[in-house]
Amino acid sequence: MASSLSTIALFLPQSLYIKPRLAPRPLPPPQFRSLFLTSPAGARTATVMPRRAAVIVSAATAETPKKKGESKGFVEEMRFVAMRLHTRDQAREGEKEVKQPEEKAVTKWDPSVEGYLKFLVDSKLVYDTLEKIVQEAPHPSYAEFRNTGLERSASLAEDLEWFKEQGYTIPEPSSPGLTYAQYLKELSVKDPQAFICHFYNIYFAHSAGGRMIGKKVAEKLLNNKALEFYKWDDDLPRLLQNVRDKLNKVAEPWSREEKDHCLEETEKSFKLSGEILRLILS
Numbered sequence: 001m002a003s004s005l006s007t008i009a010l011f012l013p014q015s016l017y018i019k020p021r022l023a024p025r026p027l028p029p030p031q032f033r034s035l036f037l038t039s040p041a042g043a044r045t046a047t048v049m050p051r052r053a054a055v056i057v058s059a060a061t062a063e064t065p066k067k068k069g070e071s072k073g074f075v076e077e078m079r080f081v082a083m084r085l086h087t088r089d090q091a092r093e094g095e096k097e098v099k100q101p102e103e104k105a106v107t108k109w110d111p112s113v114e115g116y117l118k119f120l121v122d123s124k125l126v127y128d129t130l131e132k133i134v135q136e137a138p139h140p141s142y143a144e145f146r147n148t149g150l151e152r153s154a155s156l157a158e159d160l161e162w163f164k165e166q167g168y169t170i171p172e173p174s175s176p177g178l179t180y181a182q183y184l185k186e187l188s189v190k191d192p193q194a195f196i197c198h199f200y201n202i203y204f205a206h207s208a209g210g211r212m213i214g215k216k217v218a219e220k221l222l223n224n225k226a227l228e229f230y231k232w233d234d235d236l237p238r239l240l241q242n243v244r245d246k247l248n249k250v251a252e253p254w255s256r257e258e259k260d261h262c263l264e265e266t267e268k269s270f271k272l273s274g275e276i277l278r279l280i281l282s
């Protein structure tokens with residue numbers, strides 16, 4: 001911590017050498033040999049002066065330990081938190097235990113077309129809401145996320161039209177979708193960091209687990225018909241990388257507290273999305 005800047009001078013016998021604990025690397029000139037000594041509080045720099053063998057340990061560089069993924073940009077931090085909230089059945093990096101039916105492996109699901117339609121209708125309401133918010137941009141930074149190519153509202157409209165043509169009745173949006181849409185509208189105005197967390201999780205979850213779900217449900221219920229919901233006009237990895245770059249840019253000026261606040265919202269995102277996913281099994 002920069003505020004607790006302290007300097008301790010230790011006078012050691014000339015014969016005493018401090019061995020670096022890190023991998024050996026070429027030493028700088030003997031009059032200014034810097035070694036890194038690690039401690040639970042963070043890195044301490046020790047400067048060894050050979051004649052008087054004085055070791056100055058400075059805490060000036062001791063920062064709060066870096067968050068997992070922090071060095072790679074904020075998206076990596078969001079991804080790390082999200083992956084831990086999966087169950088092992090959902091993803092290899094998952095750590096949560098299975099409590100809800102949708103947290104079991106997708107291969108063990110027993111979906112119904114009626115349930116899947118409810119899921120598609122509620123998902124459309126959520127994407128309509130997100131895409132409208134980004135267009136209106138109550139916070140100017142949201143404008144970065146216009147026309148990213150990840151938008152799902154129009155493709156879902158096409159899919160619902162297809163189901164209608166097959167003779168299915170399209171249900172009205174239900175409680176999980178209505179609740180999530182209302183929550184997003186409120187957050188988008190009063191809490192941009194939390195809103196960005198939902199934006200990230202909704203679009204990126206769909207590109208990963210969402211596609212697995214689409215494939216499995218299509219196999220079981222739709223004679224392998226690939227819905228528009230799971231098709232993108234451009235190369236998906238390229239679109240995702242472009243949005244990752246924009247998210248990193250938007251989060252760059254955020255304070256550590258604002259970043260942590262965004263990360264803390266991940267759990268809520270899983271809860272609300274999980275309730276919509278569960279509709280597939282209803």
Ligand code: HEM
Pocket residue numbers: 079082083086089090091092102103106200201202204205207208209210212213240269270273274277
């Ligand atoms: C049945 C439910 C789910 C399954 C089967 C599932 C599965 C997966 C898998 C396999 C990955 C890819 C892991 C990798 O990169 O190796 C993933 C990534 C991810 N999932 Fe899920 N997931 C589910 C639900 C959710 C939910 C509810 C959310 C949050 C709302 C979510 C958010 C994410 C995010 C943010 C990523 C990272 C994507 C990326 O880095 O590109 N997932 N998921």
